[in-house]
Amino acid sequence: MRRRFVIEAVMVATYGQLLVPSRPVDYIIPYSTIMELYDMKEGPEPVMDDPDDDRHVKQKIGELIEFFAEPLNKKKIERALQVPWRESSPLLLNDNVSFIVIHAIDNAQYGETFDPIETEQILTAMKYQVPLLTDQLELQDRIIEAEVPVQVFDIEDFEYAVEVGTELDWETSRDL
Structure with missing residues (x-):
């Protein structure tokens, strides 16, 4: 059974272990986070504090941008962008990892507490009832x-989330 997680595109580029999970994983990625990759790759702001790490991550961001721009992947993404909340067909990276791009729409439901990207991630996790994976404590x-009804995992707990996290009862596990 494939595990599903909502995640920002940059997290996939930053944390290499996400691309070699112990079980098959689908990463649900709001489209707006893919657009952020372009700003991060070309922007003057470092993604990582260490210059060598920053260069490496920006290279990985470039590779991820190229992956999403491949003709078949681009076509799948463009179809999803035609209707709000439509999901793309899976974009296969390898046997264990695929991406599903969502045309998420920020409805300002959590606008005072969360920025638009965070809101899109939260709403996506709620809509698809899948956990949110982040490194932002x-x-x-x-x-x-805010008692938002989503299950959230720290990236440090990724392997745990893949192994047992999504098997936990949705209502009780969000309080863990």
Whole structure:
């Protein structure tokens, strides 16, 4: 059984272990986070503090941009962008990893507590009832404080989430 997680595109480029999971995984990625990749790759702001790490991650971001721009993948994404909340057909990276791009729409439901990208991730996780995977501890804290009904995992707990996390009961596990 494939595991599904909502995630920002940059997290996939930043954390290589996400591309070699122990079980098959579908990453549900809001389209707006793919657009952020272009700004991160070309922007003056470093993605990582260490210059060598920053160069490496920006190279991986470039590779991910190229993957999404491949003709078949681009066509799948463009179809999804025609209707709000439509998901693309799976974009296969390898036998264990595929991406599903969502044309998420920020409806300002959580606008005071979360930025538009965070809101899209949260709404996507709620809509598809799948966990949100992030490395942002402050986002995790705000989700808990706002009592948002989504399951959230830290990237450090990725293997745990793949193995057992999505098998937990949706309502009880969001409080863990």
